Amino acid sequence: MKFKKGLVLHHISRPSEKCIYSHESKEVSGCFVDMDGRSHNYCNWELAPVFKKGDKVQFIRKGSLMKGIIQEIRTSHYGASYIVASDYDEPRWIDEGHLIPLTPLPVIPQFVADAIDTFKDEGDSLAVAIDYEVYTEALIKELSLDRKMRGWLWEASNQEFFARAWLDGYEVEQEPLYSVRLPIVRLHTLGTAVEGDYKYLWEDPTTGENNIFQSPEYPATLIQSGWKTKFTESEIKNMDARYWDFAVPVEEVEAENNE
Structure with a gap:
């Protein structure tokens, strides 16, 4: 076993301690120097793993x-x-040298994912789908695409x-969630003064x-039966576009209710 100078190692008897392999010869009998300058021989040290659980x-x-x-x-x-556990085989021990980091999939907005799926279903090529000039008003209406696609693809990055999402797959970006907070008016007993209040969709x-x-x-019974109060922008506008004027980020609503 040979090491490169500068390789980070872990001490076996003191797992929290690290050291640097510093011997010039790169042999297993080389010298190891910990962070405060103490020297140690090889047998008391182990290689720090490249990967972690998960x-x-x-x-x-x-x-x-x-x-x-x-x-x-x-x-x-x-x-x-x-x-290593996988969907294809039983969990098994695999040496580090036989593992390759999995490159994360590109994270794209939902409207981009919808466009990719639509063009693939239509049998079009990547060259067609990636051309922002293709996204005319007529095509957007015909394929029910988002108008933001043209501007999004205009950015070279x-x-x-x-292209990566088309070829390798993708993960959909988590869209912001909103509550629809509708203002209501309550009259005082005398019917002269008013005070502000809200109800939620x-x-x-x-x-x-x-x-x-x-x-x-609340009511909690509706939550248990599947009702919800947190929506994406498109979900709100699909119910009624006028509701969007009353949309408030969920984080803001939760912060106010926890005060």
Whole structure:
């Protein structure tokens, strides 16, 4: 086993302590210097693992490239090995040298994901779908695409994201969530003065039924049956575009209700 000068190692008997391999000869009997300058021989040290629990990795199994998640780690002065779980095989120990970091998929907005899926369903090529000039008003209306696509693809950096998402797959960006807070007016007993108050829009996604209630959290029975008060911009506008004027970020509503 040979090491490179400057490699970070972990002390076996003191796992929280790190040191630097500093010997010029690169042999296993080399010298190790910890952070305060103390020297140690090889047998008391182990290699720090490259991966950690939960990391997504790739590996070759039976001639195929597979993906998995690291569940356990075992280290020694010979290197590290990991238990890797995958959808294709039982969890098994794999040496570090046989693992490849899994490149994260590009994260794109929902309207871009919709465009990719639509063009693929239509049988069009990447060259067509990535051309922002293709997104005319007529085509956007015909394919029910978002008008933001033309401006989004006009940015050169977004074109690379689009191509990677088309070829390798993608993850959809989590859209901001809003509550629809509707102002109401309450009259005092004498009927002369007024005070401000709010009610919140609720919807049953299964039936499309909606109603308004005093709180975004109660009645609890509606939450248990699937009703919700947190919506994306498109969900609000699909119910009624006029509701968007009363949309408030969920974080703001929760902060006010917790005061």
